[in-house]
Amino acid sequence: MIASDGTTALRTRLRRLIDERLPADYVGSFTGDPKDLATAEEFSRLLGAEQLLCMAWPAQYGGQAAGPWLQTVVREEMWSHFEPRGAQYMGVNWVGPVIMRYGTEKQKQQHLPPISSGEMIWCQGFSEPEAGSDLGAMRTTATKEGDGYRINGQKVWTSYAPIAGWCFLLARLDARTKDKRDGITVFLVRTDSPGFEVRPLQTLVGPYHLNEVFLTDVFVPADQVLGEVGQGWRIVMDVLAYERIGIARYAKCDRLLAEVRESIGDGWAEVPAALRDRWARALVRSRQARLMAYRVVASQDAGRVDPADVSAYRIAVTILDQEVSEVLMELAGPSVLAPDSDGDRLARTIEDHWRYALAGTVSSGTIEMQRRSLARAILENR
């Protein structure tokens, strides 16, 4: 990234805030220790109060109308400090932008300020038991009733549902459409609506991450439909594009590779040459992923994003994550498998990183589906 237009000053400001306000032992908000989640919530509110959480948004919705490069600086600084925005990134990266694009003025006024102030967490109700990669196969239904809709069905893998106040939910009004992508509608649903039931799933990625959501006659007022009824698929495509670029895990990989090298100190010469080579290759790949992210940001800045670039970045960053986590594990040694919860911050971070990296090639669309999208985008552009 070219250090201009305020990017250096912004990095300095963010690092100062992090130094002053983020505990030195913070490794992420989903460790299972409630104090880490509280830290992330407090830090998000701090960023919100400084108008740094959603910098790219217009001032009237809590931003500074900053360009995508400044927003990228925020993203990188957060990821290289173990993402103290916690679950807020959902609202910041894609819920807010699509509400801004497709929402009514009333929806913007209602939903955007609580996101940009760091007060409101959103979850994403897309996947269903028989509809993950094949999202068009989703079966949750919406039925018109009075001045709203009744929703029935089941979602699965809904991240952060127990701590979210709202859910960005897909449901189908008409099951008989020829193309299964037709007829899908986006509903903005309060998670405390009667009939909205969350059941947490115990998984490797830790608390709050994965849940089932059961919807039984949930009533959603008509003014909480986003965009046009039955035209949700286009919004979904936008969501996925925003979601896939908005996560700067390469910044975290870069930092952890540097830290593990530093922790080994003079012992580095004793590390087997093949492992040192893998460390160097992983570092090169993290820089490559950074450049691929910058390619997308540059096209965002120019107003036209190529879906091939988005998929290529997502593929690169998820493979990077897994490669880095393996190298880190081997360099740091067995203590990482059972880190002392009060002890070695680096070991705890590596363990946390490794667990999540495993899921990276599934969440936000599997790597196989990303490869399909990349191939399709390249062929269509020929």
Ligand SMILES: Cc1cc2nc3c(=O)[nH]c(=O)nc-3n(C[C@H](O)[C@H](O)[C@H](O)COP(=O)(O)OP(=O)(O)OC[C@H]3O[C@@H](n4cnc5c(N)ncnc54)[C@H](O)[C@@H]3O)c2cc1C
């Ligand atoms: C950590 C994590 C967080 C998540 N958070 C959310 C969330 O907040 N909200 C939400 O809605 N969902 C969420 N998901 C769900 C995620 O989007 C789905 O798991 C993903 O889309 C895959 O769907 P599936 O699990 O049904 O697998 P399937 O779609 O059944 O896929 C199974 C396997 O078959 C392969 N496959 C399927 N179709 C094809 C094809 N046409 N060509 C080639 N290979 C194919 C897949 O690549 C995969 O390897 C999350 C998942 C994870 C792991």
